[in-house]
Structures are given as C-alpha cells and as structure tokens.
Amino acid sequence: MSSSTSSEANAPLLQVNKPPGKHTSVPGAVFNVSTSIIGAGIMSIPATLKVLGVVPAFLLIVIIAWLADISVEFLMRYTNAGKSTTYAGVMKESFGQAGSFLLQLCVVMNNLGCLIIYLIIIGDVLSGNQPEGSVHLGVLQEWFGVHWWNSRAFSILFVVVFVMLPLVSYRRVEALRFSSAIAVFLAVLFVAICSAMAITALFEGKTETPRLLPYLDNGASFFHLFTAVPVIVTAFNFHFNVHPIGFEMDKPSDMMKAVRISIILCTAIYFAIGVFGYLLFGESIMSDILVNFNQNSGSAFGSVLNDIVRLSYGIHLILVFPLLNFSLRANIDEFLFPNRPIPSKDNIRFMSLTLILLAICYLAAIVIPNIWYFFQFMGSTTAVSLAFVFPGAIAFRDVHGISTSRDRIISALMIILAAVTSIIAISTNIYSFFT
Numbered sequence: 001m002s003s004s005t006s007s008e009a010n011a012p013l014l015q016v017n018k019p020p021g022k023h024t025s026v027p028g029a030v031f032n033v034s035t036s037i038i039g040a041g042i043m044s045i046p047a048t049l050k051v052l053g054v055v056p057a058f059l060l061i062v063i064i065a066w067l068a069d070i071s072v073e074f075l076m077r078y079t080n081a082g083k084s085t086t087y088a089g090v091m092k093e094s095f096g097q098a099g100s101f102l103l104q105l106c107v108v109m110n111n112l113g114c115l116i117i118y119l120i121i122i123g124d125v126l127s128g129n130q131p132e133g134s135v136h137l138g139v140l141q142e143w144f145g146v147h148w149w150n151s152r153a154f155s156i157l158f159v160v161v162f163v164m165l166p167l168v169s170y171r172r173v174e175a176l177r178f179s180s181a182i183a184v185f186l187a188v189l190f191v192a193i194c195s196a197m198a199i200t201a202l203f204e205g206k207t208e209t210p211r212l213l214p215y216l217d218n219g220a221s222f223f224h225l226f227t228a229v230p231v232i233v234t235a236f237n238f239h240f241n242v243h244p245i246g247f248e249m250d251k252p253s254d255m256m257k258a259v260r261i262s263i264i265l266c267t268a269i270y271f272a273i274g275v276f277g278y279l280l281f282g283e284s285i286m287s288d289i290l291v292n293f294n295q296n297s298g299s300a301f302g303s304v305l306n307d308i309v310r311l312s313y314g315i316h317l318i319l320v321f322p323l324l325n326f327s328l329r330a331n332i333d334e335f336l337f338p339n340r341p342i343p344s345k346d347n348i349r350f351m352s353l354t355l356i357l358l359a360i361c362y363l364a365a366i367v368i369p370n371i372w373y374f375f376q377f378m379g380s381t382t383a384v385s386l387a388f389v390f391p392g393a394i395a396f397r398d399v400h401g402i403s404t405s406r407d408r409i410i411s412a413l414m415i416i417l418a419a420v421t422s423i424i425a426i427s428t429n430i431y432s433f434f435t
Contacts, residue, residue: 024248028177029258030265032245032323033238035180037266038187039114039320041235043121043313045270046277046289048228053213054278056225058271060232065267067414068236071391072259074411075242076252081400085247087240088334091390094397103390104331107240110382111328112361118317118324119156119365121290125314126159127152139307139314153366159318160362167322168329168354173241174248176322183319184265186312191273193309198276208282210275226424230384233418235270236263237383239391240327329353381422388418 024032049057075090082093087107092100123129127150128138140150148154170176201207214225246255278285281292290313293306333340333353340346392411395403403411 024174024177024245024250026249026254026258026261028174028180029245029249029255030261031177031180031184032173033241033258033262034265035176035183035320036238036241036245036323037236037262038184038269039118039235039317039324041231041237042187042190042270042273043289044231045235045274046281046285048231049210049274049278050283050285051214051228052225053211053215054275055212056214057228057274060228061267061270061274064229064232064236065263068238068387069260069263070410071388071414072239072242073256074391074395074407075239076246076255077402078394078400079243080253081402086243086330086334087390088331090394094394094399101335103386104335106382106385106390107327107331110237110386111240111324111331112357113382114324115321115328115357115361116364116368118321119160119361120368122159122314122317123152123156123365124290125310126150126155139311142307156362156365160358163318164321165354165358167319168325168358169351170322171350172248173244173323173326176326179319180323183316186316186319187269189312190309190316191269191276193305193312194273194280195276197305198280201280207279210278210282226421229421230425232270233387234383236266237387238262239386240331241323244327244330325354325357329357332357381426384418384422388414392418 045061048060051057052060075087078090078094079085082090084090084093088100088103091103095102124138126138126140128141129152137146138150138152138155140155144150167176167179198207242255242259245258246252249255249258273289277289277292281289284292286292290310293309329350333349337349340349392414395407395411396415398408
C-alpha cells in the first residue's frame, strides 16, 4: 500500500534524520513495539470477554488489530512523503500548529496517565492497597510482614529511583531492546501460568463454560457492550512510539514489518489471556484480572503461583515504563522547545525533563488511590484519537495527494466508528457511575 516513489524520493532525508551509531534491527523493533503495546491493557482483556462473549471479543480484537496496522501504514506513508520524522510533525504538515498541539496534548495525557497507572499497579503488587476499607496485602508484606520499608510510598520510591531512573536515562529507544525482550517474555510467562492454571481447573471440573455470545436483557445491556471497545483500543495504542522506534532503524521502511509481527504476536497473547483468564475465573472476573490473583488460593502452591503472576506482571510494567516515558518526554520537549536540538543532545534539558516527569508520576501514584475510571475515559478519548482518529484524518486530508479512494473510504470509516463508539462508551460509563 506504500508509495515506493515517495519513499525513494525521501530516502536521503530519512538517512539524515537517523541518529548516529548502531541502529535498531527488526527483532529489536519488534520487542520495543510489542512492549509498547502490552501494557496495563492486558489486565482488562479477560473482562471484555465477560461483557462481549468469546466470539464477538475475538472478532473485535482482530478488527482493532487490523485497523491499528492500517493506521500505522498511513502514518509511515505520510511521514515518508513529507519532511517530518515525528508524529506531531506529520500532524503539523496536515493541520498546522493546532494539529500538532492537539496531538502532543493527547500524547501527554495518554502517556502520563498510563505511567501513573503503572506505578499504582506496581504499588498494589508490592505493598497492596485498601479499597473501600478492605485490606489487600502486597507481595512484600505477605512475605515479610508490614514494615515501614515495604510501605506503598517507600516501595514505589525505591523502584522509581533505583530501577526506573536508570532505564529512562537512556538517550535512544534502541538501548531498551533487551529490557523490552524481557518484558515480552514476562507477558508470555503471565499468559502461560494463567493457561496452565485454567487447564488444570478445567480437568478438575472447577471452571465455568464461557459464554460465546453476550447476554442481553435490555437496551442498557446493549449499550454496555460499547464499553469494551476503548479497553481493546487502549490495548493496541502504541502509535506514539512508531516514529522514535522506526527512525532508529537502518531501514525505516522495515518498521511496517516489525509492526505487523508485533501486532500478530500481541493479538495472540491478548486472545490467550482473555480465554484462559475468563475460563479460570468465570463470571467473577474483575475489570483488572490482577485483583483475582490477590484472592486466597486455598493452597501453598496456589499462593506461590499467585505471587509469581503478580510479580512477573509488576516487573513487566517496570520495563514498559521507560518506553512510554520516552515518547512523553520527546513530545513535551518538542512542544516547549520546538527550535532546539533533540533533548538527548542537551544534558541539562534531558535530565531536567526526566526527573520532573518521574517526580510527577511518583507523587500522583501516591496521592491517587485508584484511577481506573480515568483509564476507561482515556481509552475513549486520547487513545482512540492517537490510534485511529489522527491517522485517519491525515490520510483523509491527503496534503501530499497520495491517498487512494480506498484509503479515504477506510479513513472516513475509521474516524466515524471511533467517534461513535467512544461517545456511546463515555455516555454509558457516566450513566453507570451515577446509577
């Protein structure tokens, strides 16, 4: 679907904009893209099967994965045809300064919100929480008892200073390929353990038969189905990292190959965790499956498995954190200092932004006990805009004259579907919150 003429015409430009030194290979890009995709969204995938049923959920995951592939192809094609090497720059070429600002605002809201959520979940895993007065101990408290050093504030601070700060201090995305590989492995381990537990429960006759189709008893139930859409859209929202990863590759044109491999891998992971998670916990599945693993397993071996699941996912989020932070820092810097060199070439600016963002995330994670409603709202607004609305609008506007009639039809449908489902999902969530 890409225009070879446009790519060849801009080849010298792409070479000039690539950073010096060793560049990212396709496997390294696959790990970084996959890690960008698999974040906190994987925790809510099983709940979408509870809402939609297995068959509609599978179809929705496949459709959104397909649309994500098309939207990235739009972005890369218009990047190659223009002069910019950033998402915000491509939006500026199509919609001027207002388009660039709107894109940067959405990236900041989306990524900052996700980073805060990650720290909250990490805090829950290590030091537990107290939702509505009930106490859920973290792994450290279960192992060593309740002490000041494994309190929520201290454990998150330790992780931020001694683990995350070194990771977010890397100047290039390529340097994170090994931590991303570990993050993908931990996500696969999480799915493997859930699968093994579900299959064991199946043979023991302890599982419920998953519903293949949704249960609808009134109009409200029908509209409730749309609340699953932003969850899956958020699970495939990685577009903010397409340019940082792609333009560190020896051949940026290989980025689409890496993206497609990553989307196929993550689709398989999502559907596996959805089916086996739903099979394991049935109708008692929570909106965050990690909460189900906090419950008493009834055996020492089950408790060990629960701890492994929670710790593996907590470490996974620690390793996802620097990738989202990278694009967040880059967009804030591009907005505040549009005419300055990239932040990696300015030590003071780079470290100042890095430390300020870490401090904001840490303080928010301590002050805010639960922001899952914000997570749902974010999936219906910023995530759907970054993944579908903006790429579709770029292709539909077609400032370079390279869109086909099929492209314009798909982009228009992408924008309309994203807008309609988001409005219904937001309205349904607001209605459910007040009733």
